[in-house]
Amino acid sequence: MISISIIQFAPKFAHTISNIETIHAYLDSVQSDIIVFPELATSGYFFTDSHSLAPHAMEWNKHKDLLELQKRASTEKRIIVLGFPELTNEGIYNSAGIFMPKAQESKVYRKTHLFYKEKYCFLPGNTGFFTVYEQNMDIRLGIMICYDWRFPESARTLALQGADAIICPANLVTTLSGKVFPARAIENKVYMIVANRTGIEHNAEEELLFRGESAIYDYSGDILAKASLEHEEVLYAMISPEKSRVKSFNSENDIFLDRRPDMYA
């Protein structure tokens, strides 16, 4: 079995140094094999233009704070997932780093479906959905970010690629998604790991309330761990990746083999 933790906290808006300190403090105190932080955990969320976001954006495989997280994943032999604004030559992506124990297996996912004023700040992600496999833990993980939940294709694509668990760093502002994640778990028979944040951010015109309720769902859609709406919390659960791989539920039915893609066009 693999231990997994979600860190639900309220990143401080535009305070990268302080957020990185918080992230390291949690890494010091939480021992799980896999540890997941929310979307844009290093920067905070409610930027409305790429100019003000740019100083907080980090280059994958280059920025010292990301290299430090890779070092920890490698020396501590665990997987760290967190959201950050990713600086590239073409612009900024809303990304999640998946820091694997073997650095060469680490990857960055760029959010496919941009939400609300993210469209003013970020480029639409161009990595597509992919999975990573960690041999010692024998687990295959798929990654999506927050609003990707609205599109069942996100979880389906990852599940068809063999994901045992789908990790979703999030900054959710609606409770609707809580109805959807269990369904994605059931229809794909995968664990769903939703790492949301808490707190409020505002600009001159409006306020966003982040609705916590991070959760770890098993492959039957049942809740293994769930956080409160407003408190900073660490969630913990044990998961059995191999159990999610059996997609049949009786002698005649298998939810993947029974699919009829030729009927879906």
Ligand code: ACM
């Ligand atoms: C969201 O995609 N952060 C709601």
